[in-house]
Amino acid sequence: MKSIIGLGVALAAALSFGGGSPADAQRPASAPHDDGQWTMPGKDYASTRFSGLAQITAGNAKRLHPVWSFSTGVLGGHEGQPLVVGNTMYVVTPYPNVVYAFDLTKEGYPLRWKYRPSVNGAAIGIACCDVVNRGAFYANGRLFYNLLDGHTVALDAATGKEIWKTKVADLNRGETTPMAPLVVKDRVIVGTSGGEFGVRGWVKGLDVRTGNLVWTGYSTGPDAEVLAKPGTFQPYYEKGTELAQKSWPGDTWKNGGAPVWGWMSYDAELDLIYYGTGNPAPWNTEQRPGENRWATSVMARRPLDGALRWAYQFTPADNWDFDSTQEMILVDLTVKGKPRKALVHFDKNGFVYTMDRATGELLLAEPYVQVNWARRIDLETGKPDVDSSKTTGASKGTVKDICPTLEGGKNQQPAAFSPITRLFYVSTSNMCMDYSVANVSYIAGTPYLGATTPYKAGPGGNLGAFIAYDAARGKKVWEIKEPYPVWSGALATGGDVVFYGTLDGWFKAADARSGKVLYKFKVGSGVIGNPISFKGPDGKQYIALYAGFGGDWGLLSGDVRSDDPDDVRPPASFMPDIARHTSQGGIVWIFGL
Amino acid sequence: MAATLALHIMFAGMMPAQQRNAPPSVSYDQHVDAGGMAPPAGTLENPLKGDKQAAEDGAKLFSSFNCDGCHGGGAVGSEGPSLADGRWKYGGTDGEIYHSIFYGRPRGMPAWGGTLPPDAIWRLVSYLESQQPKRDTLSTTSW
Numbered sequence: 001m002k003s004i005i006g007l008g009v010a011l012a013a014a015l016s017f018g019g020g021s022p023a024d025a026q027r028p029a030s031a032p033h034d035d036g037q038w039t040m041p042g043k044d045y046a047s048t049r050f051s052g053l054a055q056i057t058a059g060n061a062k063r064l065h066p067v068w069s070f071s072t073g074v075l076g077g078h079e080g081q082p083l084v085v086g087n088t089m090y091v092v093t094p095y096p097n098v099v100y101a102f103d104l105t106k107e108g109y110p111l112r113w114k115y116r117p118s119v120n121g122a123a124i125g126i127a128c129c130d131v132v133n134r135g136a137f138y139a140n141g142r143l144f145y146n147l148l149d150g151h152t153v154a155l156d157a158a159t160g161k162e163i164w165k166t167k168v169a170d171l172n173r174g175e176t177t178p179m180a181p182l183v184v185k186d187r188v189i190v191g192t193s194g195g196e197f198g199v200r201g202w203v204k205g206l207d208v209r210t211g212n213l214v215w216t217g218y219s220t221g222p223d224a225e226v227l228a229k230p231g232t233f234q235p236y237y238e239k240g241t242e243l244a245q246k247s248w249p250g251d252t253w254k255n256g257g258a259p260v261w262g263w264m265s266y267d268a269e270l271d272l273i274y275y276g277t278g279n280p281a282p283w284n285t286e287q288r289p290g291e292n293r294w295a296t297s298v299m300a301r302r303p304l305d306g307a308l309r310w311a312y313q314f315t316p317a318d319n320w321d322f323d324s325t326q327e328m329i330l331v332d333l334t335v336k337g338k339p340r341k342a343l344v345h346f347d348k349n350g351f352v353y354t355m356d357r358a359t360g361e362l363l364l365a366e367p368y369v370q371v372n373w374a375r376r377i378d379l380e381t382g383k384p385d386v387d388s389s390k391t392t393g394a395s396k397g398t399v400k401d402i403c404p405t406l407e408g409g410k411n412q413q414p415a416a417f418s419p420i421t422r423l424f425y426v427s428t429s430n431m432c433m434d435y436s437v438a439n440v441s442y443i444a445g446t447p448y449l450g451a452t453t454p455y456k457a458g459p460g461g462n463l464g465a466f467i468a469y470d471a472a473r474g475k476k477v478w479e480i481k482e483p484y485p486v487w488s489g490a491l492a493t494g495g496d497v498v499f500y501g502t503l504d505g506w507f508k509a510a511d512a513r514s515g516k517v518l519y520k521f522k523v524g525s526g527v528i529g530n531p532i533s534f535k536g537p538d539g540k541q542y543i544a545l546y547a548g549f550g551g552d553w554g555l556l557s558g559d560v561r562s563d564d565p566d567d568v569r570p571p572a573s574f575m576p577d578i579a580r581h582t583s584q585g586g587i588v589w590i591f592g593l
Numbered sequence: 594m595a596a597t598l599a600l601h602i603m604f605a606g607m608m609p610a611q612q613r614n615a616p617p618s619v620s621y622d623q624h625v626d627a628g629g630m631a632p633p634a635g636t637l638e639n640p641l642k643g644d645k646q647a648a649e650d651g652a653k654l655f656s657s658f659n660c661d662g663c664h665g666g667g668a669v670g671s672e673g674p675s676l677a678d679g680r681w682k683y684g685g686t687d688g689e690i691y692h693s694i695f696y697g698r699p700r701g702m703p704a705w706g707g708t709l710p711p712d713a714i715w716r717l718v719s720y721l722e723s724q725q726p727k728r729d730t731l732s733t734t735s736w
Contacts, residue, residue: 124700125673
């Protein structure tokens with residue numbers, strides 16, 4: 001830990017000796033062209049969350065200031081990110097999933113339109129972890145997004161008029177839809193949440209014009225329903241047939257979880273979409289002996305017919321609720337001297353995986369936070385070397401001091417990659433947990449959990465950190481320690497400035513090379529959304545992000561809420577003072593120079 | 594005026610039949626009483642009130658029927674509201690809590706009347722009643 005900070009200081013010193021000018025001179029030239037828009041959740045199909053805009057630099061970032069803000073009128077946790085297409089900014093709120101379209105050409109950015117869908121309020125009690133929404137996807141004049149109650153909607157981006165609305169998920173089975181869709185070619189691809197409700201996870205491909213269902217690919221069960229077709233399905237490690245059924249006892253795969261609620265990526269050359277699946281259900285592993293494929297896995301599918309090309313399981317027989325729904329970042333890296341079409345994934349389980357995205361071969365896997373449930377990942381077999389003293393189950397009572405927690409080294413908050421620094425920027429949590437589970441019964445529409453998992457701070461006492469990571473070498477380059485888990489996504493930009501927000505309500509800009517904080521501003525509520533960058537109609541670079549405390553932390557630190565006089569909760573044991581620094585509130589912010 | 598009177602007479606005429614067929618009902622502070630027609634109050638009483646064994650059984654049911662998955666261990670709140678803070682959205686009398694479990698509530702509380710027998714629901718009510726603070730100790734927080 002000390003040596004990492006030392007390196008950061010050394011880098012900062014080296015840069016300051018040069019007065020910043022050598023780096024400044026490189027930046028505009030090496031920054032890829034950027035049209036100034038942000039049309040999909042991850043900025044591009046590779047999910048880099050990198051904007052080539054380079055007006056904001058380490059030299060001038062201290063002049064950043066808020067230029068506009070807007071209350072969404074909604075108090076739930078504001079995950080996800082705005083989109084900017086042309087001169088319009090689009091914002092999706094948590095339940096009740098209102099969409100706002102702002103006219104960026106007029107003073108005060110008035111609304112062009114507002115869309116207020118009818119959403120079934122029962123979804124509030126079926127969503128496991130606050131009523132979040134992870135945003136919309138723009139394609140060909142249309143805006144696509146999911147309502148929490150299991151509907152996918154297509155809107156005319158110019159008018160807000162509803163073009164189609166398709167029911168994809170069933171609340172009565174514990175399914176909700178907080179994720180952002182991915183639009184590829186003629187398909188809108190969506191998945192279901194509900195790993196805590198014993199769903200059978202799936203991804204669906206809808207016709208982009210009509211919203212009609214074209215294919216469903218399940219995470220578990222028979223090959224025919226997982227769409228693991230002979231000849232097409234070629235996993236790198238596991239061989240054989242019916243892998244997603246035989247790795248479960250009896251018919252437990254039918255309520256086996258493996259939901260899909262995170263982010264999706266797409267490689268046009270390989271014509272493959274990539275996404276991660278969530279935890280197997282229930283949390284008590286003794287009720288599902290086996291490896292439980294394809295829970296806690298990455299899936300590579302063809303977008304048009306859903307056919308599975310390969311899959312790889314990060315945490316076989318998950319004992320710790322280590323969902324793998326975090327983003328898959330597609331970058332070309334030189335790993336061990338060889339250029340690779342890589343996929344980089346920072347898993348909840350605390351390891352960062354660098355894989356060959358064409359084949360599913362594991363190239364590198366190193367911890368990026370404190371990890372003790374496994375000693376290492378075997379690159380030959382692809383399997384973790386699990387510490388048996390950290391395995392859990394109803395017969396094992398309380399298992400102490402497991403790192404990381406089920407909130408993950410990282411959770412939903414997506415990382416960014418800068419093609420200039422070749423580094424990944426990652427919001428992390430630094431926590432450990434005790435874990436006890438009980439036998440549970442499946443009751444449709446109710447939680448399928450049965451766990452008690454108190455958290456505590458990891459080494460150093462800070463609950464989180466924002467880090468820069470070199471995935472080609474498996475090394476952390478610098479870190480900014482934060483008192484609370486960092487739950488916002490990261491943004492990297494062509495000006496070598498990176499951006500994130502904190503749970504106690506700070507928006508921060510940092511030097512991409514040194515980790516030095518260049519600017520911060522208190523945005524009114526904790527940040528769990530993802531900053532974006534765009535070029536306004538005035539030609540200037542702006543940063544937009546949501547403030548809006550919530551997500552898992554809204555459940556665990558319920559004392560942050562003040563909106564319900566009939567629901568008053570004690571502080572969270574592991575961060576009893578968070579409510580001293582923030583409360584709920586949905587606000588869209590724009591910052592500029 | 595005439596229309597209002599007619600409405601009043603119509604409701605008045607309907608009332609006895611409604612009361613005869615009405616399920617155990619609920620009256621809570623948030624009801625806005627328009628025209629003197631407050632909903633009938635719940636009259637059910639917990640036959641197991643104060644029974645320690647019933648509260649302990651209810652604690653087990655609270656876990657085995659996955660109530661803790663939403664309301665949290667100890668009913669202190671998670672995705673669902675706290676049921677241990679002495680505050681009730683739909684009323685905190687025996688009959689009102691029973692009603693909430695039996696029929697469910699909007700925003701995701703499932704109806705358990707078809708799944709759990711009355712005796713089990715009363716044990717859950719006993720458990721929740723045993724979790725209430727003696728007085729509200731959470732109304733102020735300071736650092």
